Amino acid sequence: METSNDKQLLIVGAGHAGSELAIAARNGGWSGGITLLWDETALPYHRPPLSKAYLAGKADAESLALRPRSSYDDAKVTLRPGARMQSIDRGNRRVTLADGTVLPYDKLALCTGGRPRPLACSGLPAGGAANLLYLRTLADAEGIRLRLVAGSRLVVIGGGYIGLEVAASARAIGAEVTLLEAQPRVLARVAGAEISAFYESVHRDAGVDLRTGVLVEAVEMAGDQIVTVLCAGGERVPADLVVAGLGMLVNVEAAQAAGIATEAGIPVDERACTADTDIVAAGDCTLQQSAHYARELRLESVPNALEQARAAAAWLCGKPKPAAGIPWFWSDQYDLKLQMAGLSQGHDRCILRGDPARRSFSAFYLQGNRLLAIDAVNRPAEFMLAKRLLGPGCVADPERLADETVPLKDLLAQA
Ligand SMILES: Cc1cc2nc3c(=O)[nH]c(=O)nc-3n(C[C@H](O)[C@H](O)[C@H](O)COP(=O)(O)OP(=O)(O)OC[C@H]3O[C@@H](n4cnc5c(N)ncnc54)[C@H](O)[C@@H]3O)c2cc1C
Structure with a gap:
């Protein structure tokens, strides 16, 4: 990888992926310009609380910011809120915005996320309904x-x-x-x-x-x-x-028109590189080739957006790729914290440890004795342990997994 010098890194989309990529690229040694543009007006913010604490009136908009404005200033990241990318000209390495502005780039990062899938049913006017x-x-x-x-x-x-x-x-x-x-x-x-x-x-x-x-x-x-x-x-x-x-539709129209995406997402490798070596992509808009799962995955989660952003920044700065983790996710509903790690598709049995009636239990998904995934409800310690051990060779003792008198750490192992 060449060094960045006065090269321009243009990041489109300022969700978890774009915001992280900007800061990680600077911290990783990108010495040229970094511009972060997005089509909303608020500073990049946490999306998960929107359906949880924010909606329930327990958090205000200011508390949602991913980082203070000073973090971008300190990292010399130029912010362009309210800017919408319209098209990408790969041959001339430039992007055109909806207002006609043309921005050149040396490296482009696409972190455009997604938008809600619209409801389709009869009786609903084409423009939707006010409520x-x-x-x-x-x-x-x-x-x-x-x-x-x-x-x-x-x-x-x-x-x-x-x-x-x-x-x-x-x-x-x-x-x-x-x-x-x-x-x-x-x-x-x-x-x-x-x-x-x-x-x-x-x-x-x-x-x-x-x-x-x-x-x-x-x-x-x-x-x-x-x-x-x-x-x-x-x-x-x-x-x-x-x-x-x-569910969600990916925001990939410009990338599709530029020939580097399908309507299912922007294909990237494990370094978050697209088919064009001048363009990386991270977050919900990507389709990633996962070595661990030996297939293409589209993950919609904050941990994935952050991980891919850090991988992209490392590649742009000529640094080694950070270690990839297991996919994980969480959901808060009522007094329940659900934490999930791994992907359970293909499991042939599910073993519960703990008691759903007491609102505290974990579901372990196994294929034979291979542990594929865990869903933990109000069991953060169990989740953390399983998440750390989950991986290609993680096996569990199915016969004793449900037995809470045996510590979990004695039941999970690397084969
Ligand atoms: C209500 C809600 C609750 C969630 N809860 C959880 C949770 O509990 N745990 C979890 O892990 N994940 C959760 N998620 C998912 C998580 O928020 C996403 O996976 C994450 O935000 C993805 O980040 P991203 O940067 O890839 O995309 P986004 O956050 O969608 O950011 C995309 C950015 O691109 C910009 N953009 C798009 N197109 C253009 C364009 N043409 N020009 C300029 N800018 C553009 C947008 O304005 C935005 O800034 C939740 C999502 C929602 C909506």
Whole structure:
């Protein structure tokens, strides 16, 4: 790798990935210019609290900043908020913004994340509805928080993490919540059946009218507002506010037009390099080749965004690649902290340690005696230990895993 000297690093997108990349590149020795541009106005902020503490009114916008403005000033990072990248000219190494500004680069980092997948159903006008909201940005969360009051009837469409967290925060405010999930269970894409069953019962106990296997077919409007959500089975659910949590679409249109992405994401290697050696990419917008899982993965998590950003910065600065960790994630709902490490796909058994009824247990996902993943509910110590040991050769003793009289550290090992 050549040294950076007066070269220009242009970073597009200032979420967890872009903000981290800017600082890590400077700390790693990038001596040229660094510009961080993004199409929101707030300083880069933590997204996870948007559906948790922020929505429940327990955190304010200032407390969400990823780092103070002085950190960017100290690292001589030029900030360009409110700037939207329109296109990439790879041949001439320059980017054009929506306002027509052309910015040259020597190295480009794409950290453009994603946007909510829109609800599609009959009766919904093409422009959406005034009371149909999504949750990705601080402005989205502000919009929901303003409308969510005690007694209001909230319909959440989608029982993934964001839908469930919105439901929990809305119950804390005193809203009446109905949650509609098309799959037979919540969290079907990301967690085992045991965890789904546990969270379904927790939400029902908290007063959420949670319905699974229910397909939203249409909405009835009054003016610009949805007043009823209609389900395929004939159920009619009255609504003051509808929040759709239907997953994410990647923001890769410019990269796609430039020939380095598909609509599924920007393919990158383990150094976060794209097919163009002048362009790296990090975070939710990427499709990464994982040596550990021997397949392409798209991970939507803060730890992944940070890890890829640090790998990209190391590559740009000619430094060794930092060690890759196991994917991990967390979710806060009510008094429950769920922490997950590893990917459970392909497990042939799930062993519970602890007691769901006491709201403290871990689910261990095994293939034979190989430990693939752990989901820990209110068990931070167990999670930390398993996360540290998880890896290609981690094996567990399935017969004794459920036995809490045996310390977990005696049951996990590297084969
Ligand atoms: C409500 C919510 C709760 C979450 N909870 C958790 C959690 O508990 N744990 C966890 O690990 N993860 C959680 N996540 C996921 C996590 O927030 C994301 O994985 C993470 O933010 C990804 O960071 P990123 O930098 O890749 O993308 P983003 O944070 O999406 O940032 C993308 C940036 O790109 C900018 N941008 C996009 N297109 C353009 C363009 N054309 N021009 C200029 N700028 C552009 C955007 O303005 C933004 O600044 C949650 C996400 C949400 C929305």
